Amino acid sequence: MSNVTTNPAASAALTVLRGINTDLGVVQQQVSSGYRIQTASDDPTYWSMATTMRSDQSSLSTITDALGLGASKVDTASTAMDTVVSLLTQIQAKLVSATEAGTDKDAINSDIQQLKGQLQSVTQSASFSGENWLYNSAQQPTTQQSVISNFTRGTSGQISFTTINYDSSQTLMIDTANPSRGLLTKNVDASTLGTSSSSGGTARNYYLLAASGGSTPAGGTEIALSSSTTADELTDMINVTNSLLKSATSADSTLGLMKSNIDSQSDYISKLSDAIKSSVGDLVDTNMEEASVRQSALQTAQQMGVQALSIANSMASKVLIILQSK
Structure with missing residues (x-):
């Protein structure tokens, strides 16, 4: 009507x-x-979940940056260690060549000293972001290195971080404050390497080089050749250098393993971040x-x-x- x-x-x-x-x-x-859910009033539950997940994604982005910085430090140290291993190999080869009859030991020693100078240069230049894992001049060096690798959120919302740790004393090659801490500056007892005894009661402690501006280890002899170097002394030097080479190679391998761990973790964090982003989209997009x-x-x-x-x-x-x- x-x-x-x-x-x-x-x-x-x-x-x-x-x-x-x-x-x-x-x-x-x-x-x-x-956005299907843009504010809390649209759907408080989903909005809260999405906000928390976005916070986690932001944290993962920060961790990705930390992993990138850590990877750069490890790359720098690893590259330098590769060179150290190569130079030690060359020094060992020079010492072996000196065992041949009629060789000019003084000339060979000149080559060895040049290789030692390169070792000094390489270790000093292996610095990134103010850290050098191969060279130290401080009285109390920091040898425990760590890289943040991930974080976990507990059932109550608390956050805890996980790290990839590394003891950089393994890669400390030269220490000017305390030569005994550096692989290339410390004394190595040749008698513990299963070599024959040196003649004339000569001390069998050898160190590869004396760091520029640093002290030398007491009771040791620097690895160097002269026309008066005996066969027993040369044998000791070769075996000590070989021991140093093995230690440097092991340290280099450890760095390679750490680099692999960082790369794997970076890949995982990237995939996890993508998964969280996709999940947030499912909730609110x-x-x-x-x-x-x-x-x-x-x-x-x-x-x-x-x-x-x-x-x-x-x-x-x-x-x-x-x-x-x-």
């Missing part, structure tokens, strides 16, 4: 149209922002295909609502025409 003061049909059509416009506004916002279909449907319903409201409003004018014809 039509009423001159109230149009129930128009009111009903208007109510429906308002609801359609509200739903359409929500869908359009989701499409434009890309708009499903564009579904939203597009819903938007089209609501736009069609909106047009129909406008037409229904127009028809309802026209009913009053038709009643007026009927009354005028009476």
Whole structure:
């Protein structure tokens, strides 16, 4: 029944149209922002979960940076250690060549001293971000190195970090403050290496080089050749150098293992970060295909609502025409 003061049909059509416009506004916002849940009021539970996961992803990004810095330190030390191993190999070869009869030991020693100078240069230049794992001049060196590798979130929300640790005393080649801490500057007792005893009661403690500006280990003899070097002394020097080479090679291998661990962890962190990002998307991102279909449907319903409201409003004018014809 039509009423001159109230149009129930128009009111009903208007109510429906308002609801359609509200739903359409929500869908359009989701499409434009890309988020199905953008604020806590949209869905407190999912919004809270997504916010926590975004925080975790941010922490993982920081850990990725820390791993990158750690990898650079290890790369620097590893590259230098590769060179140290190569130079020690060359020094050992020079000493072996001196065992041949008629060789000029003084000339060979000149070559050895040049190789020692390269060892000094390589170890001093193996510095990255203020850290040098091969060279030390401090009285109390820091030898326990660590790289943050991951973090875990406990059931109560507490965060704990895990690290990749390394004892850089293994790679300390030269120590000017305390020669006994450096592989190339410390005394090595040749008698413990299973070699024959040196003649004349000569001390059998040998060190490879004396660090520039540093002290020399007491009671030791620097590995160097001269025309008076005996066969027994040369044998001791060769075996001591070989022992140093084995230790340097082992330290280099340890660095390689640490580098491999860092690379593996970086790859894992990258994949974990991608997985968290995908999970956050599943929680709060708009499903564009579904939203597009819903938007089209609501736009069609909106047009129909406008037409229904127009028809309802026209009913009053038709009643007026009927009354005028009476």
